[in-house]
Amino acid sequence: MRLVLLGLPGAGKGTQGEHIAAKYGIPHISTGSLIREAVASGTPLGREANGYITKGELIPDELAIRILHERLKEPDCAGGWILDGFPRTVRQAVFLDEQLAQSSSAVQIALDIRISPDEAIRRISQRRVCSQCGAVYHLTYYRAKGKGVCDKCGGDLIQRADDTVETARNRLEVYLVQTHPVVHYYAQSGRLYSVDGEAPIEKVFADVDSLISGFAAHGVQETAGGAR
Numbered sequence: 641m642r643l644v645l646l647g648l649p650g651a652g653k654g655t656q657g658e659h660i661a662a663k664y665g666i667p668h669i670s671t672g673s674l675i676r677e678a679v680a681s682g683t684p685l686g687r688e689a690n691g692y693i694t695k696g697e698l699i700p701d702e703l704a705i706r707i708l709h710e711r712l713k714e715p716d717c718a719g720g721w722i723l724d725g726f727p728r729t730v731r732q733a734v735f736l737d738e739q740l741a742q743s744s745s746a747v748q749i750a751l752d753i754r755i756s757p758d759e760a761i762r763r764i765s766q767r768r769v770c771s772q773c774g775a776v777y778h779l780t781y782y783r784a785k786g787k788g789v790c791d792k793c794g795g796d797l798i799q800r801a802d803d804t805v806e807t808a809r810n811r812l813e814v815y816l817v818q819t820h821p822v823v824h825y826y827a828q829s830g831r832l833y834s835v836d837g838e839a840p841i842e843k844v845f846a847d848v849d850s851l852i853s854g855f856a857a858h859g860v861q862e863t864a865g866g867a868r
């Protein structure tokens with residue numbers, strides 16, 4: 641299965657991506673996480689990307705495409721993947737389609753996780769992430785058991801540099817201008833599906849799971865342009 645997750649910052653792409661990966665045994669690839677790792681390691685790419693991320697801007701298409709292209713070459717991607725945060729521009733979406741067409745494959749599901757901008761700000765400003773393993777928590781909705789400490793590895797919980805309210809507002813604006821056209825791109829080719837992302841995490845996953853299982857049962861040809 642080749643699936644891309646779309647949705648406002650904070651919609652739950654990372655959260656749902658982890659659930660899908662755990663159930664279906666395919667890698668969850670977050671370009672945001674790959675970029676943050678490059679920034680933390682101080683690589684040339686990370687240094688170039690850092691200025692964009694901290695302002696809530698997209699990194700240039702060439703950089704994003706290069707990061708994804710390298711990641712998709714890894715052996716664990718042979719049986720499919722979940723992309724979280726890519727494509728973020730129509731140019732990136734076209735690149736992905738062209739790249740996949742070379743191996744006679746395609747994105748099968750573009751899943752738009754829908755939440756309101758107000759909910760996005762509430763989620764982003766209260767998100768905390770583990771500085772060691774990257775696990776994601778929320779101060780109200782999904783709290784760690786120990787104060788400020790990751791349940792999974794004991795690492796310190798921190799706020800992402802781009803999770804301030806001011807930067808989050810810019811990220812929403814950037815999404816509406818640069819990424820929302822990607823939703824239309826997939827709608828036009830009959831690959832767009834959506835779920836209500838404002839339901840509790842487990843309910844959102846139940847909806848996502850039902851969509852994916854139905855898709856797997858009916859196959860690509862039957863569902864192209866099918867139910868939403």
Ligand code: AP5
Nearest residue numbers: 649650651652653654655671672699704725767777778841
């Ligand atoms: P990226 O890391 O992709 O950030 P994003 O798209 O802004 O998405 P988020 O990670 O903020 O949110 P999410 O939807 O994953 O939500 P989450 O599951 O964490 O990108 C960061 C930056 O990298 C970009 O701004 C850009 O600069 C750059 N970048 C990345 N890819 C790029 C590309 N392709 N091209 C150019 N630049 C690129 O959930 C959020 C919070 O809500 C959590 O606390 C979670 O616990 C909670 N939560 C989740 N679901 C629910 C629910 N159903 N109910 C209640 N709480 C919930």
